[in-house]
Amino acid sequence: MGVSLLMGYAGQVSLGQAAFYAIGAYAAGLLAVHGAPPVLGLLLAPVVAAVAAVLLGAPLLRLRGHHLAFATLAVQLILLSVLASADWAGGAIGLQGIPRLVGDDLGYAYAAIVVLTLAVLVSRNVIASRPGRALRAAATSEIAAAASGVPVGRHRLAVFALSAAMAGLAGGVYAFYLGYLSPGSFPVLLSIEFVVMAVVGGLGTVAGPVVGAGVIIVLVQLLNTLGTQPGMPGYAPSVLSYAVYAIVLITCVLYLPRGLVPALRRLRIPSRAG
Incomplete structure (x- = not known):
């Protein structure tokens, strides 16, 4: 859903969505391993991913087309290298001992449905809003949208952060479902x-x-x-x-x-x- 918002409505190509998926998963997993309630880890996963997207997107979104695609791909490769060598993240062995969020697989199916429903509702509201219309205008013609008073850069950074937040939330669900994370989980x-x-x-x-x-x-x-x-x-x-x-x-x-x-x-x- 985040990729569709970013590419379909904002006209930005990203090949690094799994990087924010990994950031959300590791954020939730690390919080839970260090004693935080799993629900808190799940709630903070999209926040951490969105903050990372804002910090990375501020310089990256100055690029266009395949340059942006390769830059986001590079972000994922750098992240995987950092996670593989970071002891605090478990290194190449991985982060182990992540507690479960719910008791059984059926519970995780319901959790995934809730997360999907939330993503759909947020997407529908964003698309129908004034910023959503501005995004579509910018994707069609950035020059025309800017001439009409649309803050193109700000809107694109916002949808980039929203797309990352959705990936981070999904990563949090994945972390608590699997109970183990490693860099190889996010190729x-x-x-x-x-x-x-x-x-x-x-x-x-x-x-x-x-x-x-x-x-x-x-x-x-x-x-x-x-x-x-x-x-x-x-x-x-x-x-x-x-x-x-x-x-x-x-x-x-x-x-x-x-x-x-x-x-x-x-x-x-x-x-x-x-």
């Missing part, structure tokens, strides 16, 4: 996965990231199952996982450039007219 491929989910579902829509995430997760699970069948080589699951992102993204760009949700909406409109 670069994860950031690419977030982008593919948003693009496949439909950038600039509220329902698109939800649909895209469901489609990608199901496809990856099916391919992992296929890759672990008898007779398949040991590297088959990882190769198929990489392949699905490339194939799905190319197919979507060629045949569904706006994503699944806008395409489904276009199919419904003629049928209603008929």
